[in-house]
Amino acid sequence: xxxxxxxxxxxxxxxxxxxxxxxxxxxxxxxxxxxxxxxxxxxxxxxxxxxxxxxxxxxxxxxxxxxxxxxxxxxxxxxxxxxxxxxxxxxxxxxxxxxxxxxxxxxxxxxxxxxxxxxxxxxxxxxxxxxxxxxxxxxxxxxxxxx
Numbered sequence: 001x002x003x004x005x006x007x008x009x010x011x012x013x014x015x016x017x018x019x020x021x022x023x024x025x026x027x028x029x030x031x032x033x034x035x036x037x038x039x040x041x042x043x044x045x046x047x048x049x050x051x052x053x054x055x056x057x058x059x060x061x062x063x064x065x066x067x068x069x070x071x072x073x074x075x076x077x078x079x080x081x082x083x084x085x086x087x088x089x090x091x092x093x094x095x096x097x098x099x100x101x102x103x104x105x106x107x108x109x110x111x112x113x114x115x116x117x118x119x120x121x122x123x124x125x126x127x128x129x130x131x132x133x134x135x136x137x138x139x140x141x142x143x144x145x146x147x
Contacts (some may be wrong), residue, residue, distance in 0.1 A: 054095035065130030068103035
């Protein structure tokens with residue numbers, strides 16, 4: 001397996017965050033870092049996703065964290081859904097500068113995968129942090145694992 005894998009939007013997926021078939025969606029691309037078992041994305045949100053004053057909308061910040069943490073389930077070869085998620089909005093997320101979104105697993109119990117995600121600015125300051133519990137609903141098929 002390669003050290004990293006690019007997770008581009010699937011043209012048949014209608015997901016708001018990462019799908020390629022949703023005209024109003026974000027079409028997010030992430031990198032799967034297999035060596036560190038982390039999911040990483042770099043984005044400039046742009047004015048479309050602002051809540052006001054050039055800052056990212058809180059719901060969009062939650063979407064970014066949920067998408068990154070959801071992709072961490074790939075390391076378990078599992079299809080899982082968000083069961084709980086908590087977001088700490090620590091500092092404003094500007095829509096005109098690049099941010100880094102990074103997520104990783106913190107625990108695994110039964111069908112539950114616990115994860116943390118962070119959004120950082122170019123200086124490395126944590127702007128938002130999410131924690132979540134994902135519940136495995138099915139194993140991934142080999143076709144889904146490569147998509």
